[in-house]
Amino acid sequence: MNLTQAQAERLLPIIEQTFLFKGVALEELTKLLLSLEVEYLHYNSGETILDQSIIEPCLGILLSGSAIVEKHSGEGFMAMSVLSQGQLFGMASLFSCGERQPYPVCIIAGDNTSALVIREETLKQLFSRNHLMAENYICHLTGRIHFLNNRLSHIIQPTVEERVLFYLKHSAEGGNIKSFSALAKSLCISRASLYRALESLEKRGSIKKSGREVSVLSEQHETFY
Structure with missing residues (x-):
């Protein structure tokens, strides 16, 4: 479904602060959000937002509330982090080459939470219409690679x-x-x-x-x- 004009205007102050839309003019961002299919979803406390059962790859932006990121292994699990307003999730589900791998973590609503969910095909349309978004996405991935390398460095x-x-x-x-x-x-x-x-x-x-x-x-x- 498409966002309404009122929804887009209400959500813009949050969305424009994310790394993905950095540097994109507000007028251009509004047009993109209104012209493409995105989902504005609500989750109750304790409800699963994303896990290994995900069928369609997507990128989510947390609009309100919080979300707990957990790593499950067998019957055990470990809480890894807590997401807050404006943070993104779902990137590990996107743009897989060949056979898709299971989503590596479980994301659970910490309290009553809302999120803007952008499916992979819609994200491709965004990138094709605005190359700055694609560049922002690549820069973020590069930053994550450096972060993980630093984590490995202190382990070895x-x-x-x-x-x-x-x-x-x-x-x-x-x-x-x-x-x-x-x-x-x-x-x-x-x-x-x-x-x-x-x-x-x-x-x-x-x-x-x-x-x-x-x-x-x-x-x-x-x-x-």
Whole structure:
């Protein structure tokens, strides 16, 4: 279905802030949204938005509420992140070469949530009509590749201390460790190993620790043998 003029005008302040529409003139964006088939969907708290059962590839923009991203394996699962207004989902379902792979995560509405859903064929039409959107999409994918490479880098560092220090320098939010258990799991080490590494780094003068706050000190102290 197509958006109405009133819906498009109400949603534009959110949609225009996403990476996909960066730099696109409002008038042009309004015309595109009104001329193409998109879906304006609502989800109740706990309702599945996207999972492995997805039939038609799509890109979603969260318009209100929140959504929880979970990774399922067998009977277990792990909460990976929480999406908020303006964030996108579904990219891993798009533009597969050859046989489509199952969507890798499950996205669940955290509370009453609404989203704008753009099917793959409609997205292709958007890209063909406005090349800036295609460029924005490619730039975002490049950024994700660099992000994943950085994540891999701190996993394959030679020693536990180096892996922890790499994380603190490149991934920690303002030096704040929200969960030692989650960090240890992310680095594929035990909590005991994490605590020993932090203690060792502090003794060497590489970091200064106060509760969950960790400050990385001068580069000259970061020598490992």
